[in-house]
Amino acid sequence: MFSKATEYALRATIYIARKSSEEHKLGIEEIAKAINSPKSFTAKILQKLTANNGIISSVRGPGGGFYLSSKAQKRPVRDILHVMEEDGVLGKCVLGLKKCSEAMPCPMHAEYKGIKQQLIQLFEHTTIQQLAHDADRIIPSNKQGRH
Amino acid sequence: MFSKATEYALRATIYIARKSSEEHKLGIEEIAKAINSPKSFTAKILQKLTANNGIISSVRGPGGGFYLSSKAQKRPVRDILHVMEEDGVLGKCVLGLKKCSEAMPCPMHAEYKGIKQQLIQLFEHTTIQQLAHDADRIIPSNKQGRH
DNA sequence: ATAATTAAGGACAAAAATATCCTTTATTTT
């Protein structure tokens, strides 16, 4: 569905959302290890998410690293996709026409558009925070401990 | 959504379904021109569809070319995807986990699985014939003429 | 100020996807 780069972007952002705060930033080493991605490649992706749309925040130097502001936590997943995927699944035609549109629909369009709309809604309505919370539910972070 | 190769496979198959018969086969030149794809690359794809699963039929030599048997016309689109996409969107996890599954779900899984199921159903239930017919409806082939 | 730390950024490398070209094989027509 997405490129490797986008997958890493999503996984990294979710991880950062779960584990970081303005007081506790995370290094690229830890992040890449945690989400099982190539370190330097992931670094570039985080740069992109930091520069292009301010989804991720970063600080250099000792004690520095990456974190998500609480404002960024509330942003929809689609903001990540928007930075990462030039056009992406959302705008593309199943059969590869230049553009998926009503004006020039391919023979799959009528049946596909509803599904596409659901995908768009999903990414629009799901926030980073929600994913982070869900991830915690599935694979509890060990922050809280086990009483 | 799909690779270029898969897009060409779908477009080519639909075109062949619309325009060919066992009595009137189509050459690679015509097909590639019609669907706006690189000729030799498309040739390889048709080879694959001919060899791997018998979706497309071919005959060499003068009067030869590609065509779809009426039996092949009734096959689901998913048969094309199965030949073209090693694993494909249908099996992959949104966040890039090795496998999209209930056993090891990512935080997008619960919301995504319903949409994925719809996609699978769409490709399973839509036949090549239906797409060809729909294509004719949208962009009438000039076979029938204009009254 | 100097040293240490950590992200930013540029240059480069490897792998995969896409695309082209040329030779071979099967089939038909002459």
Next chain:
DNA sequence: AAAATAAAGGATATTTTTGTCCTTAATTAT
């Protein structure tokens, strides 16, 4: 049988995506 036609298949080239490495810049601690 020979020539012509059209797909099959192998080798190679190009482009894009993915991944690595090294230097630079910012920030903090000594």
